[in-house]
Amino acid sequence: MRRNNKITKSIRVTVFGDISNAIRVYDSIDSIFEVYWVPYGKLAEFRHMMNPSNKKHESLYFLIGDTNDMGLVETYIGQSNDTISRLKNHDSITKFDWRLAICAVPAKHLGKECLKSLEKIAIEKARPNCVLINEYENKSYKPHPTSDCDAKILLSNVADYLTLAGYPILNEVEKGANLLYIYQNGEIFAEGEYLIDRLVVFKGSRVRLDNVDSMTKNNRDLKERLIKNGILAPYGDFYIFTKDYAFSSPSAAACVILGQNISGWVAWKDKDSTTLKDLFKFE
Structure with a gap:
């Protein structure tokens, strides 16, 4: 993007x-x-x-x-x-x-x-x-x-x-060539792009309805705010993003999407399944 x-x-x-x-x-x-x-x-x-x-x-x-x-x-x-x-x-x-x-x-x-x-x-x-x-x-x-x-x-x-x-x-905000994805069961579940200071999740990306019990309160509250403000809307067995939304970090986005605590640097991958962490060659 x-x-x-x-x-x-x-x-x-x-x-x-x-x-x-x-x-x-x-x-x-x-x-x-x-x-x-x-x-x-x-x-x-x-x-x-x-x-x-x-x-x-x-x-x-x-x-x-x-x-x-x-x-x-x-x-x-x-x-x-x-x-x-x-x-x-x-x-x-x-x-x-x-x-x-x-x-x-x-x-x-x-x-x-x-x-x-x-x-x-x-x-x-x-x-x-x-x-x-x-x-x-x-x-x-x-x-x-x-x-x-x-x-x-x-x-x-x-x-x-x-x-x-x-x-x-x-x-x-335009989609560029370096798109990132979160996969579930081999299918694209969510799509976005990392912009150094934030990660933008694109409209139409899916979100799990439920959360695991261990999900942090901050991430639960963020998901609830997105629902309350209409950024996430029910869509069959999922929520979907009703518009592009910029998260403060890749992990915040991944936690909301997957309903669990997870590192966004590992959850987000490019089209070749290379993690965001490896794309930026973090130690």
Whole structure:
């Protein structure tokens, strides 16, 4: 698997005030967007900065909330042709305790059609990487093919800014050539890929329904959280992953999948049955 998170362009960051709780502005000569990082308590300052003459600013925006116990950040993704008013009224529109707004404001007018395309594609890209507060919104909208294509190009700029800001929720996750598997009875039971700092299990991978008695409490609790949050769903004699999910280690993933305490470095193997441990030549 490859994560599209390499930023090659030069991005300038301007900080307004105390760096620990300041409005920040990200911009680049290679992008039509300026991206504003706005802590919740800085909305009035942001409004004054952007709106001295009551000018409206359109944007694609991301409201960032808490990080849950699985390491996924709560996120609301929206678009507006009047960003200031939208953020000001957001508390009455959706019951979401957000901490930070990240607003991608274009230097030129994009229009409602393009903004809706950006919003829809952003929601689809972010779904595996965060807890979407508005996951089921914008379902019926079908972008015009031209605006859809343009939006994908524009969104790649926004993804770079978000990654630099510490929220890589729009990063692409693609299956690469170095896939790993967990086998049961000679068949592929689960599929994923190791990314150095995590192991991503792919959508459709199977999970044992039951757990052995000796399975640790931490692993049991993790499995229960995945079930509670809909990441694991019943499927006949198994659970299955309803979307790609990144585990903090190969062993955490293997323990949840097999319902027992096991080293992921041994359980995960490539297509030639070489263990992950041997692939990395650990002593």
